[in-house]
Amino acid sequence: MSMAALRRLLLLAYTALVFAFIFAPIVSTIVFSFNADRFPSLPWGGFSLQWYEAIFADATIQRGLTNSLVVAGATCIIATFLGFSAAYVDYRYRFLGKSVYLALAALPPTVPVVILGVALLTFEGRVGLSGTLQGIIVGHVVLSTPFAMALVRMRLADLDPDIERAAWNLGASPWATMFGVIVPFCLPAILAALFLTAAVSFDEFMIAWFVSGVNETLPVRVLAMLQGQVSPRINAIGAIVFGVSITLIVLAQLLLGRLSGRAARRKG
Amino acid sequence: MTRAPAGGRAPPAGLALPGTSPEGFMSETAPAPASSTAPPATVPSRRATGARFALFWGAPPALWQAAFFLVPLGFLVAMTFWSVKNFRLTPDSTLANWVFILNASFFRNAYVYTFWLSVFTALIASVAAFPAAYTLAYKVSPAARRFMIFMLVVPFFTSYPVRIYSTQIFFSPQGIINSALAPLGLGPLHVLNTPTGTVVGYLVLTLPLVVLLQTFALANVPRTLIEAAHNLGCGRFRTIATVIIPSARIGLIVAGTFAFVLAFGDYVAPTYLGGSKPPTLSILIADQVKSGNNWPRASVVAVMMIVTLMVVMLVMIGLAYGRRKGRA
Numbered sequence: 228m229s230m231a232a233l234r235r236l237l238l239l240a241y242t243a244l245v246f247a248f249i250f251a252p253i254v255s256t257i258v259f260s261f262n263a264d265r266f267p268s269l270p271w272g273g274f275s276l277q278w279y280e281a282i283f284a285d286a287t288i289q290r291g292l293t294n295s296l297v298v299a300g301a302t303c304i305i306a307t308f309l310g311f312s313a314a315y316v317d318y319r320y321r322f323l324g325k326s327v328y329l330a331l332a333a334l335p336p337t338v339p340v341v342i343l344g345v346a347l348l349t350f351e352g353r354v355g356l357s358g359t360l361q362g363i364i365v366g367h368v369v370l371s372t373p374f375a376m377a378l379v380r381m382r383l384a385d386l387d388p389d390i391e392r393a394a395w396n397l398g399a400s401p402w403a404t405m406f407g408v409i410v411p412f413c414l415p416a417i418l419a420a421l422f423l424t425a426a427v428s429f430d431e432f433m434i435a436w437f438v439s440g441v442n443e444t445l446p447v448r449v450l451a452m453l454q455g456q457v458s459p460r461i462n463a464i465g466a467i468v469f470g471v472s473i474t475l476i477v478l479a480q481l482l483l484g485r486l487s488g489r490a491a492r493r494k495g
Numbered sequence: 496m497t498r499a500p501a502g503g504r505a506p507p508a509g510l511a512l513p514g515t516s517p518e519g520f521m522s523e524t525a526p527a528p529a530s531s532t533a534p535p536a537t538v539p540s541r542r543a544t545g546a547r548f549a550l551f552w553g554a555p556p557a558l559w560q561a562a563f564f565l566v567p568l569g570f571l572v573a574m575t576f577w578s579v580k581n582f583r584l585t586p587d588s589t590l591a592n593w594v595f596i597l598n599a600s601f602f603r604n605a606y607v608y609t610f611w612l613s614v615f616t617a618l619i620a621s622v623a624a625f626p627a628a629y630t631l632a633y634k635v636s637p638a639a640r641r642f643m644i645f646m647l648v649v650p651f652f653t654s655y656p657v658r659i660y661s662t663q664i665f666f667s668p669q670g671i672i673n674s675a676l677a678p679l680g681l682g683p684l685h686v687l688n689t690p691t692g693t694v695v696g697y698l699v700l701t702l703p704l705v706v707l708l709q710t711f712a713l714a715n716v717p718r719t720l721i722e723a724a725h726n727l728g729c730g731r732f733r734t735i736a737t738v739i740i741p742s743a744r745i746g747l748i749v750a751g752t753f754a755f756v757l758a759f760g761d762y763v764a765p766t767y768l769g770g771s772k773p774p775t776l777s778i779l780i781a782d783q784v785k786s787g788n789n790w791p792r793a794s795v796v797a798v799m800m801i802v803t804l805m806v807v808m809l810v811m812i813g814l815a816y817g818r819r820k821g822r823a
Binding site for chain 1: 660
């Protein structure tokens with residue numbers, strides 16, 4: 228018995244170690260963003276907001292943040308619409324070449340972003356999109372649509388197909404059924420998809436780095452700063468970026484958590 | 496990234512629509528594209544509405560991904576046959592870029608280095624993640640498991656370059672790790688600008704995902720199977736080796752494959768922790784595009800990477816679903 232307890236303790240300790248490895252970079256970024264010392268090291272140099280003041284005074288960082296927010300905003304709306312559409316088509320129709328259709332919608336995240344970046348850069352150079360925010364948005368939509376699709380599709384799996392059919396039999400048009408039944412039912416998943424795709428776009432740096440030209444997004448600015456010297460300002464940006472992304476993920480998770488809780492109750 | 500392929504593979508499960516309507520209803524309407532069977536009366540206009548409706552929802556995702564995913568990738572392949580004349584890209588049908596890159600020792604070295612380092616990372620990540628995944632799957636309460644799974648999703652959506660920057664600080668000569676080791680008479684550790692540094696960065700990238708996927712794989716192993724093994728006097732390690740790992744094989748292989756795919760394409764870890772010494776394939780691409788400006792050559796490297804990833808994924812799928820399928 229005590230042997231089993233010891234074994235369990237060891238396993239828990241090891242798991243804690245793995246989580247420490249995963250979260251140490253995130254926690255230290257936040258902690259050292261408030262450190263007065265220039266170099267982030269163990270003797271804590273006292274609390275300071277100077278690095279936050281520094282980044283809010285930096286015009287390039289501000290422009291990067293604005294660009295990132297614009298790109299993430301546009302991306303999440305387009306990607307969620309496309310992801311919803313693809314998920315609905317998967318739910319509702321059977322047709323020849325459907326697996327190709329779904330693969331096309333779902334595959335982009337399996338291609339390394341460095342390759343997507345080069346491919347988009349060369350292509351967008353031809354059609355006059357490279358160096359524009361639209362060019363970044365286009366790439367981010369490609370990358371994040373599958374996430375939206377997965378979320379909505381999971382939700383639709385809980386919707387009895389008879390409900391839609393019942394609406395048609397009562398005389399509702401497909402459009403009325405869509406906006407009266409399907410969209411309301413999927414709303415939590417749609418919102419979660421909006422948050423999640425916004426987070427994907429907000430943190431994406433490789434496609435943005437290749438395509439952006441002078442219109443840098445915030446992660447691209449960070450990448451450029453990494454090439455320079457150690458700067459505590461990166462910690463301050465990092466803390467803000469983590470704050471934004473984690474908020475988006477928590478919101479998405481809360482929406483989905485409520486969903487799965489309700490689904491479990493219905494089934495139980 | 497983890498969910499996307501699952502979404503792609505969803506259709507078979509989705510079409511089955513577990514536990515919903517009786518068969519009669521299913522076969523009546525489900526197979527047909529909407530309107531042709533569903534509502535009676537006023538057939539032509541209904542059908543037209545249905546077709547327009549289907550097109551409205553069906554076309555945009557396909558068009559978007561074709562225009563901005565397929566076409567650029569096709570363009571990338573085409574560009575490998577182009578040439579650069581007087582610093583200008585010129586459409587061409589030359590094999591010169593392929594011959595140059597495939598014969599260049601810098602490419603061959605980078606290819607071998609990137610490939611094996613990614614394989615190594617996948618193995619390390621798989622081994623390091625397993626006890627943690629085992630703990631999450633079997634040794635904690637469902638509520639704790641749900642919370643920790645959520646925690647593992649978080650890093651995946653938080654700025655990776657910033658996390659690498661933090662790791663860089665940890666391992667720097669005056670950083671936390673070395674200043675903690677110094678009083679013990681240990682160190683200093685030279686991790687930065689070495690392949691070890693790159694692997695550490697790869698683990699920062701891949702470990703959360705591998706733990707996550709392994710946890711799902713292990714949690715799906717039927718409890719009765721494990722209990723049966725215990726009841727028959729099978730020891731813990733033997734149960735893991737002969738019952739749990741074979742049953743969770745598919746998920747474990749998928750987890751390792753994702754680790755490989757992520758590491759193979761990563762640019763940040765080998766650049767900022769490995770110091771680009773030696774360069775990986777993604778560094779070659781970035782250099783050729785950003786400074787060298789030789790896009791056709793960069794495209795050859797990119798196409799080689801895609802081909803490699805496709806081959807690796809096919810082999811791993813074969814490994815996961817092949818041979819012992821009957822037993823699993």
